[in-house]
Amino acid sequence: MASPIGVFDSGIGGLTVFRSIVEQLPGYDYIYLGDNGRSPYGNRSFKTIHQYTWECVQWMFKQGCPLVILACNTASAKALRTIQQQDLPKSHPDKRVLGVIRPTAEVIGNYTTSKQIGVLGTTGTVQSGSYLLEIEHFAPALKVYQQACPLWVPLIESGEHDKPGADYYVQLYLDQLMQQSPDIDTVLLACTHYPLLYNKIKAHLPGHIKVVSQGDIVAASLVDYLQRHAGIEQVLTKTGNRKFYTTMDDVMNFDHNASVFLGNEIKSEFVDVREC
Secondary structure, eight states: OOOOEEEEESSSTTHHHHHHHHHHSTTSOEEEEEOGGGOOOTTSOHHHHHHHHHHHHHHHHHTTOSEEEEOOHHHHHHTHHHIIIIIHHHHOTTOEEEOSHHHHHHHGGGGOSSSEEEEEEOHHHHHHTHHHHHHHHHOTTOEEEEEEOTTHHHHHHTTOTTSTTHHHHHHHHHHHHHTTOTTOOEEEEOSTTGGGGHHHHHHTSOTTOEEEOSHHHHHHHHHHHHHHOHHHHHHSOOSOOEEEEESOSOHHHHHHHHHHHHSSOOOEEEOOGGGO
């Protein structure tokens, strides 16, 4: 039986992380699951996000994944801790679930000179305070300013992110962020959808400000993790197989949008994770 790496997201944004992981670890088997049928997660409660995320993680376990990456900032912020500390010890002590916030917090301080960074994320990620806590742990000298961008994900998932109309909403949230401190010199895209707005974000910020996406950071962290955890690495199968699943019954719509994120066409399958 195959033992792929599982990559989970509430929708399609996690494909930006998936792409970076596959680029750095191309030989492994992968399963990607997007919970598009119940997205977006950004404005949902901790309880609901944990329920949805845990259902999807358990489904991936049943597909043979010994390791699942939550390539979703909202799920990482609102569900990961409970999954790691309560759910896994009870029912799946041999499995591992990792997120995207900790790897990013570990290195974000390397990008800034002013020691002031901005974090752009969904309402759920911002309200959770997870980045504030994690960055405080790894880089207590940094000042962190957060800005929720609730309309960016809908813009991206509706295919409007590259249209002129998106510029207004990009400028709106960037202005709100920069009003908090003019000394911010690094902006973290703390949502895996946001790299699709990268060019517009750069265009609306002063040229000296660095804009940091998470994909390569998370991928590099996973490479390091597998080097340090031989027990997990050795059970992962390596045939280069990649499968895509969605909880959206309109798989053609998912496939079309996914191709925008990945840069190549895919064919996915519909699954109902609640049947687990």
